[in-house]
Amino acid sequence: MIIESNRNGHRAAYAAYFSALLDDSQIMFLSDTGKIDALRQTLGSKRLLLSTADDYLVFALCMSVLRVLLLRRTQLVTIRAEHTLDRGGAKAAVKWVLYRLLRDLPLVHIVSIMPHRIEPRLTRLTNASIYDPAFFELVESRGNARNPNNEDLPLGQLPAEVVFLGVLSETRNVRVFLDLFGAREGIVSKVYGRRAANLTDDALANPGHVIVNEGHLDDSSFARILATAQSVWCAFTPDYDNFSGVFCNAARFGTPVWLTEGSRLCRFAQHHGGQEVYRLQVNGLAFVLFKRIELDLAQFKAENEATLK
Numbered sequence: 001m002i003i004e005s006n007r008n009g010h011r012a013a014y015a016a017y018f019s020a021l022l023d024d025s026q027i028m029f030l031s032d033t034g035k036i037d038a039l040r041q042t043l044g045s046k047r048l049l050l051s052t053a054d055d056y057l058v059f060a061l062c063m064s065v066l067r068v069l070l071l072r073r074t075q076l077v078t079i080r081a082e083h084t085l086d087r088g089g090a091k092a093a094v095k096w097v098l099y100r101l102l103r104d105l106p107l108v109h110i111v112s113i114m115p116h117r118i119e120p121r122l123t124r125l126t127n128a129s130i131y132d133p134a135f136f137e138l139v140e141s142r143g144n145a146r147n148p149n150n151e152d153l154p155l156g157q158l159p160a161e162v163v164f165l166g167v168l169s170e171t172r173n174v175r176v177f178l179d180l181f182g183a184r185e186g187i188v189s190k191v192y193g194r195r196a197a198n199l200t201d202d203a204l205a206n207p208g209h210v211i212v213n214e215g216h217l218d219d220s221s222f223a224r225i226l227a228t229a230q231s232v233w234c235a236f237t238p239d240y241d242n243f244s245g246v247f248c249n250a251a252r253f254g255t256p257v258w259l260t261e262g263s264r265l266c267r268f269a270q271h272h273g274g275q276e277v278y279r280l281q282v283n284g285l286a287f288v289l290f291k292r293i294e295l296d297l298a299q300f301k302a303e304n305e306a307t308l309k
Contacts, residue, residue: 001045003038005055006031010134010245014051017133018077021308022049035059043067049075049308053110057098064108075308076102076110079132080242081125082264087239099125111307114242118268128307131300134248146254147227153256153291155277161230162189162258165222169196171240173260177233180280180287182210192217192225227253235260235287251293261286269293 002022004015006029015027024047030038035056042048043066053060053076064074084096102110103125112119112126113133122129153159162181168174168191181189192213217225226232226249234247235258247265250257256277259266266288274290281287 001042001047002027002049002051003042004029004051010137011052011055013137014077014079014133017136018049018051018308021305022047024049030056039063039066044070044072047073047075049077051077052079053102054078054080054095057095061098061102064102064105068105068107071107073107074109076108077113077130078110078126079113081110081112082114082119082122082242083239084125085119085121096125103127114264115268118264118271130304130307132243132248133304134243134245135252135295135297135300137245137249147229153230153277155275158184158187158278159230159256159289160187162187162233163225163229163231164189164191164193164233165217165225165246166193166244167196168193171237173233173235173237176235176282176285176287178210180282190229223249223253226250226255229255231256231258231289233258234265236263236265238263241265252295252297254292256289256291257293258287258289261288266290 002015002019002024004011004027015029019025019027028038028042033041043063048067050056050060050063060076064076067074078099081095081099084092084099099110102108109128110126112122112129113131114122114129115131116122116126116129162177164172164174164177166172177189181187189210190213191210226246229250232246232250232255234244234250236244237260241260241263243265247257251269257269259269261279269290272293272295274293276288277291278289279286
């Protein structure tokens with residue numbers, strides 16, 4: 001049985017991925033059943049995987065403890081345990097304790113989608129790591145096609161196009177993106193995504209070359225943009241220093257990506273052979289353009305299967 005919190009964002013795709021990986025067609029969404037009914041229906045299940053358990057961490061801990069008493073094994077997948085490593089405050093401290101309790105429970109296996117080799121400190125909070133299912137998300141929409149722009153972009157040269165794809169929010173450094181590329185000669189910067197509630201009109205008042213498209217993108221359009229863009233913005237703030245569907249698919253298509261220097265995604269790109277093409281600095285921060293990030297998806301899949309099966 002696979003339990004997922006809701007169908008928002010990538011969650012439905014995550015649940016489908018884990019269901020296929022584990023040969024388990026049963027998926028239960030807490031938004032449909034409620035936590036009490038889910039507990040009743042799954043407490044005695046021989047095998048249970050809690051996907052994106054970060055959304056319901058206290059409930060996940062309670063369910064895991066009850067299943068330990070019944071000698072039942074429970075797996076949990078966390079998509080943002082790493083956020084507790086550098087943040088201060090009571091909320092991050094409480095979540096850190098909850099992750100640690102889950103990690104140390106017998107018959108409980110908590111797994112991060114941020115590889116331990118990229119963020120070794122996660123070994124304190126999780127038992128193992130896998131690769132983000134988003135690396136496999138758009139296979140049906142675009143197959144394994146590679147973006148030719150990856151090979152054509154010379155070192156030391158800015159691409160003629162930069163794409164921002166996703167929610168226009170501070171955590172995705174949308175203001176930095178607009179400052180860097182909004183009025184830069186010779187570059188077309190395109191923005192696809194809805195505006196975050198706290199992003200005021202003045203942020204987009206002088207967009208320069210920016211083309212804003214706030215409409216919904218289906219999987220086919222999303223894949224087409226990522227697979228043909230000359231470069232994609234993935235240089236996020238420390239509060240959003242984790243994998244995203246945009247980064248995973250852009251890297252899989254071979255599209256050059258902009259990353260924040262020193263971030264986990266930057267370390268991931270370097271670990272997988274990413275080649276630095278260009279570097280920009282603003283307000284003391286460096287943003288690096290990488291091409292040729294090499295992803296062995298067959299190996300990723302095999303490691304995920306070995307960890308979860």
